[in-house]
Amino acid sequence: MTRTDNSTHSQYLTFSLGREVFALDISKVREVLEITPASGIPGTPDHLRGVINLRGHAVPVIEMRSKLGMERIDDTVDTCVIILEVTLDNETHILGALVDSVREVFEMQEQDIEPVPKMGAAINVEYINGMGRQGDQFIIIVDVDAVFSQVRMPSMAESGNASPELAA
Structure with a gap:
């Protein structure tokens, strides 16, 4: 691959959900953890x-399969x-994304990213x-800010168990 000064390169962390491969901008990723038992919170969304x-610190964990409309396994x-730094309402929050597996970090040029094909509804x-x-x-x-933009954990924020950076 030849690099030119005019091209923008970005690094992405790839992960899988079933047979599908997804990628996140590496600048949003803090770290990757082995699966850890999570404490459930009553009254929160299924994802x-x-x-x-x-x-x-209490870090909310979102099941990416469920959030993206896929069947749970x-x-x-x-x-x-995957521990992520996500921007919600112009503030940075730390959230976890539960995925089937993490694959690798790879670099992609901006011009190699195609728009999402139109597939109707x-x-x-x-x-x-x-x-x-x-x-x-x-x-x-995946646009992680958009994925997590509708995540709300009222029980944590109201109970005072979350640090200010985690209350979404």
Whole structure:
């Protein structure tokens, strides 16, 4: 691959949900953790697995399969939590994304990212930034700020159990 001064390169962390491969902008990723039991919170949406303890802070964990409208499956040895810095209402929050497995970090040029194809109402594209390519495989580039923009954890914020950076 030849690099030119005019092209913008970005790094992405790829992860899988079933057979589909997704990517997140690496600048949003803080770390990747092995699956950890989450404490459930009554009255929260189905896609909220609960909260985990991350160095003394309660971090909400969202099941990405559920959030993206996919069928839930049981956790496996490959299941992990991607800890992300997400912008909600112009503030940075720390959230976890539960995924089937993490694959790798790769670099992609901005011009290699295609817009989301028009598919009518068959698919909700509000969480997708574009379609990248790695070899012959398409990679769905996820807009994490959009995915988590509707996440609200009133029980944590109201109970005072969340640090100010986590109350969404």
